[in-house]
Amino acid sequence: MTRVHDMGGRFGDGPVRPEPEDAPVFAEDWHARALAVTLAAGALGQWNIDTSRHARERLSPKDYARFSYYEKWISALADLLVETGVLRIEDLRGQGVDEPHPLAPRKLPADAVARVLAKGGPADRPSNTPVAFEVGQTVRTLRPSANRLVEGGHTRLPAYGAGATGRILRFHGTHVLPDSSAHGLGEAPEPLYAVAFPASELWADPEHPDDEVILDLWQSYLEPA
Structure with missing residues (x-):
């Protein structure tokens, strides 16, 4: 069964409309904040990039279809924060207790952001699985x-x-x-x-x-x- 996010080659979703070359990086200020909070939450080490991708895929089809790009990001992040126990729904509603969080020592300081992003997250690992195919096959x-x-x-x-x-x-x-x-x-x-x-x-x-x-x-x- 084709999943809602797997749209490549699918008919009926309308034309792809590339943004003009001079378009701003973030169309709205909150888009930048959505990216920032997603990166900062990821630095807490409670999930990996594959988990976060799957969280976006798991949004309800109705929401996925109507949400903009960064709405998908922030909605999936909210799900991850609750699922992993980092926050409670009450916290997201602003009803939580105002006290230091146990994961606070893992915060991503502003002056470390550029270094962390430049370092990236390499996914190459040694493996015992034999290579089965060769170039040209x-x-x-x-x-x-x-x-x-x-x-x-x-x-x-x-x-x-x-x-x-x-x-x-x-x-x-x-x-x-x-x-x-x-x-x-x-x-x-x-x-x-x-x-x-x-x-x-x-x-x-x-x-x-x-x-x-x-x-x-x-x-x-x-x-x-």
């Missing part, structure tokens, strides 16, 4: 594009890529598997590849059939073609 993605560990769980294989045939363009090394990491099942690192797919393999009526779409895909998403 033809592979096929699994169908459906589902998490094989958790029913209805997070995955980085988009629905439009399910069952498609492409070729290995590059081997990225071994990286944390989002399907496991998003659900607290461990990092489970495995080989990650850049896979090139002809546009005609992915889209029913591609405007430029000879174009290629390149997806970064984990080994467990693939099988020999």
Whole structure:
């Protein structure tokens, strides 16, 4: 079943309207604050990037469809804060007790933000999983594009890529598997590849059939073609 956020190649969602080149980074002031509080909360160490992505995917379909980009971010953050016990619903309503929080020592100071963002969060890890494919090899993605560990769980294989045939363009090394990491099942690192797919393999009526779409895909998403 296609999830509400998995919109690539789907008809009926209207045209994509790129913003003009001179558009401001943040259309409204609260967008910047939404990004800032999301980064600051993430620095508390109570979840990882895959967990946060899955939190946005889990918004109700009605809300996901009507929310703007940063409304999705801030709504998913509120869910995460409550689910992990960092805050209570009363706190979000401004009805909590005004006292030091146990996680206060982990706060992200303003003068550390640039350094932390520049450092990033590398996801490459050593792995015991043997590399199964080589550059140039033809592979096929699994169908459906589902998490094989958790029913209805997070995955980085988009629905439009399910069952498609492409070729290995590059081997990225071994990286944390989002399907496991998003659900607290461990990092489970495995080989990650850049896979090139002809546009005609992915889209029913591609405007430029000879174009290629390149997806970064984990080994467990693939099988020999």
